[in-house]
Amino acid sequence: MISFSRLKYGCKNSAMMAALLVTMGITQTHADDLTQCSQSFYGGVYPEFTNIKLKKDTQALCMDGFAVMYSGVSRTPLWSAEHLDRTRLQQAKQIDREDSFHEESKLPKSARASLSDYSGSGYDRGHLAPNANMANRSQQYDSFSLANIAPQSPRNNRYIWRNIESATRYLTQQYGEVYTITGVAFADKKTKQLANRVLVPSHFFKAVYIPATNQAGVYYAPNDESERIDVISIDELTTKIGIDVLPMLDSQSKSQAFDLPLKAGESTDTPEAPVEEPEWMLFVWAILEWLIAQLQA
Numbered sequence: 001m002i003s004f005s006r007l008k009y010g011c012k013n014s015a016m017m018a019a020l021l022v023t024m025g026i027t028q029t030h031a032d033d034l035t036q037c038s039q040s041f042y043g044g045v046y047p048e049f050t051n052i053k054l055k056k057d058t059q060a061l062c063m064d065g066f067a068v069m070y071s072g073v074s075r076t077p078l079w080s081a082e083h084l085d086r087t088r089l090q091q092a093k094q095i096d097r098e099d100s101f102h103e104e105s106k107l108p109k110s111a112r113a114s115l116s117d118y119s120g121s122g123y124d125r126g127h128l129a130p131n132a133n134m135a136n137r138s139q140q141y142d143s144f145s146l147a148n149i150a151p152q153s154p155r156n157n158r159y160i161w162r163n164i165e166s167a168t169r170y171l172t173q174q175y176g177e178v179y180t181i182t183g184v185a186f187a188d189k190k191t192k193q194l195a196n197r198v199l200v201p202s203h204f205f206k207a208v209y210i211p212a213t214n215q216a217g218v219y220y221a222p223n224d225e226s227e228r229i230d231v232i233s234i235d236e237l238t239t240k241i242g243i244d245v246l247p248m249l250d251s252q253s254k255s256q257a258f259d260l261p262l263k264a265g266e267s268t269d270t271p272e273a274p275v276e277e278p279e280w281m282l283f284v285w286a287i288l289e290w291l292i293a294q295l296q297a
Contacts, residue, residue, distance in 0.1 A: 076184060101144045150204075153223050179211070184201035185240060209246055
C-alpha cells in the first residue's frame with residue numbers, strides 16, 4: 001500500500017503532488033489540511049489506513065489545537081490527534097468549561113451529524129480530543145464541534161474515560177510531553193444508529209506515545225456500561241481497527257504495550273528513586289549493632 005503521508009513529505013513540487021493526489025482519488029483539501037496541523041502528529045506524519053474501506057467519504061480537518069479524520073459514513077470522527085505538553089495543560093487549567101456543542105460548518109451538510117441526532121438517544125456526546133486539554137477559548141470551542149464527538153455510553157464517558165483522560169494528563173506532567181490519538185472502532189457485526197444517521201462505535205481507544213522513553217500503549221474499551229478496559233499495543237490496535245495511528249514509530253515500540261496507568265497518580269513502568277535514610281538513623285543503627293555484638297560476646 002502506498003504511504004500517502006510519506007509521499008506527501010517526499011514531494012517538493014506542489015503541482016506534481018496535486019496531480020498525484022488527483023490520480024489517487026484524494027482531494028487537495030484532504031492533504032493540505034493535515035499538512036497545516038502536522039504538529040499534532042509524532043514525526044509530523046498522520047495515521048495511515050491499513051483497511052482502505054475506511055477511507056470512504058473521509059474528510060481531514062485541522063482544528064485549533066488538534067486534528068481530526070472525520071467519516072461521512074459514520075458521521076463521527078475516526079480519530080482526533082493531539083500533542084500535549086506541560087505548558088498547554090497549565091494554560092488549560094485557567095479556563096472554565098463552556099459547553100458549546102455545534103455542527104461543523106467545514107463539512108458538507110449531507111455528512112454532518114446534527115444536535116438533534118443525539119437528543120433523547122441515551123448516549124453522551126463524547127469528546128475525542130477532550131475539552132480539558134484545550135489551552136484557550138478558540139481550542140475549547142473547536143473541541144465541542146460534532147466533528148470531534150461520537151455517541152458514548154454515559155458510564156463509560158463519565159467514569160472510565162474521564163479517568164483515562166486524567167491519566168493521560170498525568171503522564172504529560174510526568175514526562176513533559178505526549179502524543180495522543182483518540183478514536184473509535186466499529187467491531188460488532190451489527191452497528192447501532194442514532195436517528196438512522198449516526199453510527200454508534202463498539203469501542204473507544206486512546207493511543208499514547210511518550211517520546212522521553214520511546215514507549216507507547218493504547219487504552220481500548222467497549223462502548224458500554226461494563227467499565228472494562230484493556231491496555232494493548234499499537235500493533236494490536238492496528239489489527240483491530242484497520243488504522244496505523246503512529247506510522248513513524250519503530251517496530252519494537254509498536255509491538256510492546258507500555259503499562260499505562262488507569263487513573264492519574266497510579267504507578268507506571270518508571271522505577272522509583274531509592275529512599276535514603278537520614279544520617280541520624282544510620283548512627284542509631286550503628287549503636288544498636290554494637291550493643292547487640294557486645295551482648296552476644
